[in-house]
Amino acid sequence: MRWWQxxxxxxxxxxELRSDxxxxxxxxRENGLAPEEAHFAAQRAFGNTVLIREHTHEAWGLAPFERLxxxxxxGLRQLVRNPGFTAVAVMxxxxxxxxxxxxxxxxxxxxxxxxxxxxxxxxxxxSSKNLLRGFDLVGVSALDFESWERQNKVFxxxxxxxxxxxxxxxxxxxxxxxxxxxxxxxxxxVLGVTPGIGRTFLPDEDRAGxxxxxxxxxxxxxxxxxxxxxxxxxxxxxxxxxxxIVGVMPSIAxxxxxSRPELWVPLVFSTEDLAPSxxxxxxxxxxxxxxxxxxxxxxxxxxxxxxxxxxxxxxxxNKDWGVTVLTLQKFNSRSLNVRNAMMLLMIAVGLVxxxxxxxxAGLLLSRGxxxxxxxxxxxxxxxxxxxxxxxxxxxxxxxxxxxxxxGLLLSFxxxxxxxxxxxxxxxxxxxxxxxxxxxxxxLFTLSIILLTTIVFGLVPAIRSSKVPPSGTLSQTGRTSSxxxxxxxxxxxxxxxxxxxxxILLTAACVDIREVTRELREPNGFxxxxxxxxxxxxxxxxxxxxxxxxxxxxxxxxxxxxxxEVEDAAPDSCIPMGCFYSTxxxxxxxxxxxxxxxxxxDFSVVGPEYFRTMQIPIMRGRGxxxxxxxxxxxxxxxxxxxxxxxFSNEDVIxxxxxxxxxxxxxxxxVGIVGNxxxxxxxxxxxxxxxxxxxxxxxxxxxxxxLVVRSRVPRAALAPxxxxxxxxxxxSQPVGIRTMQDLMNENLxxxxxLVGLMSLFGCLALGLAGLGxxxxxxYSITQRTxxxxxxxxxxxxxxxxxRLVLREGGMLIGIGCAIGIVPSLLLPRAFSGLxxxxxxxxxxxxxxxxxxxxxxxxxxxxxxxxxxxxxxxMRALRTE
Amino acid sequence: MPxxxxxxxxxxxxxxxxxxxRTLVWGPAHGHQIGKHIQRTTNDFLQMQHGSLYPALxxxxxxxxxxxKWEKAPDRNREFKYYRLTEKGKKQLLLExxxxxxxxxxxxxxxxxxAEES
Numbered sequence: 001m002r003w004w005q006x007x008x009x010x011x012x013x014x015x016e017l018r019s020d021x022x023x024x025x026x027x028x029r030e031n032g033l034a035p036e037e038a039h040f041a042a043q044r045a046f047g048n049t050v051l052i053r054e055h056t057h058e059a060w061g062l063a064p065f066e067r068l069x070x071x072x073x074x075g076l077r078q079l080v081r082n083p084g085f086t087a088v089a090v091m092x093x094x095x096x097x098x099x100x101x102x103x104x105x106x107x108x109x110x111x112x113x114x115x116x117x118x119x120x121x122x123x124x125x126x127s128s129k130n131l132l133r134g135f136d137l138v139g140v141s142a143l144d145f146e147s148w149e150r151q152n153k154v155f156x157x158x159x160x161x162x163x164x165x166x167x168x169x170x171x172x173x174x175x176x177x178x179x180x181x182x183x184x185x186x187x188x189x190v191l192g193v194t195p196g197i198g199r200t201f202l203p204d205e206d207r208a209g210x211x212x213x214x215x216x217x218x219x220x221x222x223x224x225x226x227x228x229x230x231x232x233x234x235x236x237x238x239x240x241x242x243x244x245i246v247g248v249m250p251s252i253a254x255x256x257x258x259s260r261p262e263l264w265v266p267l268v269f270s271t272e273d274l275a276p277s278x279x280x281x282x283x284x285x286x287x288x289x290x291x292x293x294x295x296x297x298x299x300x301x302x303x304x305x306x307x308x309x310x311x312x313x314x315x316x317x318n319k320d321w322g323v324t325v326l327t328l329q330k331f332n333s334r335s336l337n338v339r340n341a342m343m344l345l346m347i348a349v350g351l352v353x354x355x356x357x358x359x360x361a362g363l364l365l366s367r368g369x370x371x372x373x374x375x376x377x378x379x380x381x382x383x384x385x386x387x388x389x390x391x392x393x394x395x396x397x398x399x400x401x402x403x404x405x406x407g408l409l410l411s412f413x414x415x416x417x418x419x420x421x422x423x424x425x426x427x428x429x430x431x432x433x434x435x436x437x438x439x440x441x442x443l444f445t446l447s448i449i450l451l452t453t454i455v456f457g458l459v460p461a462i463r464s465s466k467v468p469p470s471g472t473l474s475q476t477g478r479t480s481s482x483x484x485x486x487x488x489x490x491x492x493x494x495x496x497x498x499x500x501x502x503i504l505l506t507a508a509c510v511d512i513r514e515v516t517r518e519l520r521e522p523n524g525f526x527x528x529x530x531x532x533x534x535x536x537x538x539x540x541x542x543x544x545x546x547x548x549x550x551x552x553x554x555x556x557x558x559x560x561x562x563x564e565v566e567d568a569a570p571d572s573c574i575p576m577g578c579f580y581s582t583x584x585x586x587x588x589x590x591x592x593x594x595x596x597x598x599x600x601d602f603s604v605v606g607p608e609y610f611r612t613m614q615i616p617i618m619r620g621r622g623x624x625x626x627x628x629x630x631x632x633x634x635x636x637x638x639x640x641x642x643x644x645x646f647s648n649e650d651v652i653x654x655x656x657x658x659x660x661x662x663x664x665x666x667x668x669v670g671i672v673g674n675x676x677x678x679x680x681x682x683x684x685x686x687x688x689x690x691x692x693x694x695x696x697x698x699x700x701x702x703x704x705l706v707v708r709s710r711v712p713r714a715a716l717a718p719x720x721x722x723x724x725x726x727x728x729x730s731q732p733v734g735i736r737t738m739q740d741l742m743n744e745n746l747x748x749x750x751x752l753v754g755l756m757s758l759f760g761c762l763a764l765g766l767a768g769l770g771x772x773x774x775x776x777y778s779i780t781q782r783t784x785x786x787x788x789x790x791x792x793x794x795x796x797x798x799x800x801r802l803v804l805r806e807g808g809m810l811i812g813i814g815c816a817i818g819i820v821p822s823l824l825l826p827r828a829f830s831g832l833x834x835x836x837x838x839x840x841x842x843x844x845x846x847x848x849x850x851x852x853x854x855x856x857x858x859x860x861x862x863x864x865x866x867x868x869x870x871x872m873r874a875l876r877t878e
Numbered sequence: 879m880p881x882x883x884x885x886x887x888x889x890x891x892x893x894x895x896x897x898x899x900r901t902l903v904w905g906p907a908h909g910h911q912i913g914k915h916i917q918r919t920t921n922d923f924l925q926m927q928h929g930s931l932y933p934a935l936x937x938x939x940x941x942x943x944x945x946x947k948w949e950k951a952p953d954r955n956r957e958f959k960y961y962r963l964t965e966k967g968k969k970q971l972l973l974e975x976x977x978x979x980x981x982x983x984x985x986x987x988x989x990x991x992x993a994e995e996s
Contacts, residue, residue, distance in 0.1 A: 016959040017932065020910040023958070046928045055929060059937040 071394035093403025096356030102414030125331035129322035139282035155289035163259035177732035182267035198232035198247030368464030396457025404449030424747020498814025501767035505847035506822035508760030518680025530738035569606035587655035620670030641686035776862035787874025807859030908958035943967030
């Protein structure tokens with residue numbers, strides 16, 4: 001028998017009973033009873049037909065379904081009858097579910113989602129591991145890559161990529177700068193992606209001369225070639241040279257790696273790359289390997305470890321270098337470096353959800369007590385305790401489903417908002433683009449809906465079922481007020497909410513303080529009116545050092561000639577967007593074999609640089625125009641450099657050799673002020689400067705200028721472009737204000753602050769709402785008691801004090817409990833998040849005070865109502 | 879009347895099914911007839927409760943031991959729901975009958991041991 005036949009069956013049963021009942025009546029009439037009398041006699045003989053029907057339904061074995069359906073209908077009626085209660089409960093849960101779903105969509109996108117290629121679990125990323133410094137995701141040198149490829153027996157094939165290079169596409173009206181990856185010919189075979197149009201690279205296209213071929217991403221193909229199917233075979237001018245388009249890749253090839261390239265060109269290893277000393281040049285930032293069938297990542301790691309040990313013995317440059325094998329998915333999520341932030345956010349939204357649950361539980365508890373009479377009647381009529389618990393749980397489930405449903409709808413909005421929150425820079429945009437409510441997110445949401453329903457529904461359900469019918473029925477409202485146990489539960493709920501709110505607000509305050517500190521912190525230069533202008537010198541035109549120097553000399557001069565420009569100077573690595581560090585040695589100091597080589601940030605700048613940036617020269621001198629190819633090489637270091645590497649001696653006059661491709665000793669001639677390389681760094685890094693007139697800057701494919709002007713960017717940009725294009729019209733001129741760079745720099749932190757503040761405020765609001773609800777309920781329950789107190793001569797003040805004291809104690813205890821774990825938060829944040837300064841305890845106390853004030857207000861509003869109660873009415877209240 | 883009711887034995891749990899099945903051996907019958915038959919045959923000793931009769935009938939139907947059909951009664955111009963024994967029901971009746979015999983024999987041996995020995 002199927003449940004949907006139940007109506008038909010029931011009608012059939014009713015007909016059967018009626019016909020048998022009529023027969024009985026007929027027989028009674030035949031026995032000589034009056035028709036009226038016969039009817040009643042038949043009824044008596046049959047007994048309660050409704051009961052018969054109910055018992056028969058049990059016999060059908062469908063009773064559980066029927067009861068559930070009954071409960072659902074009854075529950076729905078109850079919810080509709082109390083729209084206020086329903087709305088508050090549903091919205092509270094919906095908010096909790098929505099923020100959890102939204103944040104989890106980020107967890108799913110960044111940490112759980114596998115690359116969209118075939119068999120993602122067998123696709124590995126293999127990195128070098130610096131055993132001395134403990135960095136395990138370091139780039140790979142060309143020779144190491146070749147050794148690995150030749151010696152390993154665990155990968156079917158391997159490929160290398162140098163990602164995120166910028167290419168200048170010319171040939172249209174304005175030169176355009178695009179991101180692309182340099183890849184070895186086998187790259188797409190390892191990925192397992194086939195081109196949509198054309199072909200992949202041929203095995204010999206990684207040799208100079210054959211390498212002028214390019215594969216387009218589907219995005220670039222659509223944008224530049226309007227999805228022309230004949231684009232393959234056409235020529236494209238890249239960095240001033242003609243490249244033949246050989247293929248177009250489907251979009252999964254772009255989304256596999258974080259770099260999201262717009263084009264791919266062959267990675268060619270130059271003779272320098274393959275020189276024995278170049279084993280220390282770890283420039284390949286992604287090595288992919290496809291595991292052989294049946295080989296696990298662990299086995300691959302073991303194999304690669306032994307290869308690394310062999311290389312260590314064979315080559316001195318490989319000493320203390322190991323290998324890390326990760327699945328590409330793990331590698332990508334590790335590279336994003338958002339794991340800890342995600343964890344903190346998940347904890348935060350989890351706590352908000354817990355507060356939401358506590359609120360709903362409090363509401364249900366209060367309502368359960370209000371319905372004590374109804375439940376008592378039900379149990380007096382024979383409802384078992386499990387039946388009542390089931391009834392209450394069904395109602396909770398309805399609230400849960402409604403709240404979850406609304407929450408899921410809200411989370412579509414939430415994900416949209418979160419995506420726009422990631423708009424602070426290129427990487428952020430790429431990360432944000434991956435956010436959506438996918439299957440894991442949906443499953444997560446469903447499980448939290450179920451879990452929360454159980455959490456907020458079970459305790460109140462069991463509580464309300466404990467109501468003894470006799471007591472409640474005989475003694476109406478007056479004494480049915482607060483049982484000791486249920487009031488204890490409510491106290492625990494309030495205390496818990498307060499404590500959780502303190503923790504969440506502390507987290508928000510710690511974050512806010514950190515970002516304000518970062519914003520306030522001087523960065524060592526004056527960002528006001530500073531612009532960065534980026535040029536591309538990777539093309540063949542600038543292969544010669546002289547050409548580069550000439551370009552920069554002329555561009556600097558042209559820009560300085562612009563009337564609106566106050567100052568300008570070249571810089572190979574403009575702070576707030578560039579990180580470049582290099583090894584160096586000090587003359588007269590033997591490099592200690594056991595320790596890591598000395599390393600410092602490094603920048604190649606023009607003579608006017610320190611003046612343009614307004615970096616103070618502390619001692620010695622800055623660069624001059626005579627520090628050129630004819631003069632002896634000089635270097636300038638910052639204070640941190642002097643403090644860290646020359647603590648006992650004067651750095652000025654010392655000879656150092658920076659690993660700049662120059663292989664010349666440079667004499668330190670000055671000390672300048674520290675500059676942060678990202679906003680609000682707690683410790684400025686050591687930095688060494690050399691003059692671009694003396695150093696070939698081989699490693700830099702882009703070189704920039706810093707320009708200071710009082711004119712806004714919009715007005716100055718055309719003039720700057722004009723100046724550059726008058727010298728080289730194939731240059732893509734990227735112009736950014738320093739303020740923009742700094743904002744991009746802080747984007748992630750600001751997003752985190754925004755989210756944490758949002759969650760903190762939600763927690764505060766929900767906790768306030770919960771306290772308000774519970775206190776007002778308690779006053780309603782105690783109306784009679786308050787009336788008696790008034791009647792016995794209590795003043796309004798006394799009643800106010802009575803309620804406030806009760807609320808105040810709970811708030812106090814809650815705050816105290818919340819403060820204890822909150823004290824650990826600043827330490828936890830600085831430990832878990834990069835660049836986070838360890839901050840004082842003000843945040844904790846600010847949070848506690850905020851929660852206390854909000855809770856106090858939430859208590860005071862109902863307390864005032866209690867104070868204004870009319871004693872006579874209060875006493876009559878039943 | 880109340881006294882009389884008390885003397886009437888309550889149906890032993892589980893025996894009702896057997897009694898219904900046995901009644902249907904005579905031929906198809908509707909609920910009222912079945913109840914009346916059991917009551918009359920036991921000289922009103924077993925008072926049929928409609929509250930247990932109909933659930934039992936439906937239980938038997940669910941088990942597939944009886945099938946039901948609306949048919950016109952021969953003596954009245956109205957349709958009644960007639961229950962009819964199935965093959966499965968007949969087997970079940972035999973089974974329950976033998977179990978009931980074993981049960982009463984066992985009870986008898988405990989209750990009247992002397993009579994048994996002699």
